[in-house]
Amino acid sequence: MDTLRAFIALELPDGLRHELSLHAKRFSGLDKHRQVRWLPPENYHLTLVFLGNVTSGMVARLSLLMEALDQRSPVPLQFRELSPFPFSKSPKVVAALLERGLALIALQEKVAQISRSAGIPLERRRFEPHVTVGRMGRTRKPLRLPPLPIFLSGNSETVVLYESELTRQGAAYTPLMEVQLEGDEPYVRATGDPREEITS
Numbered sequence: 001m002d003t004l005r006a007f008i009a010l011e012l013p014d015g016l017r018h019e020l021s022l023h024a025k026r027f028s029g030l031d032k033h034r035q036v037r038w039l040p041p042e043n044y045h046l047t048l049v050f051l052g053n054v055t056s057g058m059v060a061r062l063s064l065l066m067e068a069l070d071q072r073s074p075v076p077l078q079f080r081e082l083s084p085f086p087f088s089k090s091p092k093v094v095a096a097l098l099e100r101g102l103a104l105i106a107l108q109e110k111v112a113q114i115s116r117s118a119g120i121p122l123e124r125r126r127f128e129p130h131v132t133v134g135r136m137g138r139t140r141k142p143l144r145l146p147p148l149p150i151f152l153s154g155n156s157e158t159v160v161l162y163e164s165e166l167t168r169q170g171a172a173y174t175p176l177m178e179v180q181l182e183g184d185e186p187y188v189r190a191t192g193d194p195r196e197e198i199t200s
Helices: 015-027 056-071 102-117
Strands: 003-011 037-039 044-055 075-085 093-098 132-137 149-158 158-166 172-178
Touching: 003 056, 003 075, 003 102, 015 037, 015 075, 015 093, 015 132, 044 056, 044 102, 044 132, 056 102, 056 172, 075 102, 075 132
Parallel strands: none
Antiparallel strands: 003 044, 003 158, 037 132, 075 093, 075 149, 093 132, 158 172
16 A cells, blocks of 8 residues: 655745744854754744655545634744754754744644544654754764754744655655635644654
8 A cells, every 4th residue: 555754734934934044044053063954944844743654545534624724823933942852862953942832732733633533643742843944964973052042933824734755865845735724713722632743
């Protein structure tokens, strides 16, 4: 059975991507040993749910369920710092970290619920909202970059289902469907465990 690697993410507006790339460029000046492969701004996104390998049938069901998201309103985003991530001795990426706002967390929970309803199993882990701006290269040297406070905010108006293909040049993202957040439905936290796997 053919499968594809997929995830669901919030798309960042062009202005926010540009401002974020300027901060990333400043931060890259601290990367004296060139340990980080910095990503182009067009690859910036905020992953809500990483789906892993899914079938075409799962994608079809998920696409139908995602259409209901158009009743939701745009999601406010508040960035707080650039930092190696995750917080461990061996961070895998450099990421722009965000505040865990109510609307953002509620949307992530809703997207996870929709994904499970489409028959896609998700692993559970605390959702740490972030946008990857660079990935660690193959090096044994520890990445020692201090966090850089940033003060950026904006709204995301689009949820996108992406296919992710791994190439020698890095991941290539292809949008499979998108939903515009143009409603006025209020964001309310779902009950249950708020932890979800986020790896992209």
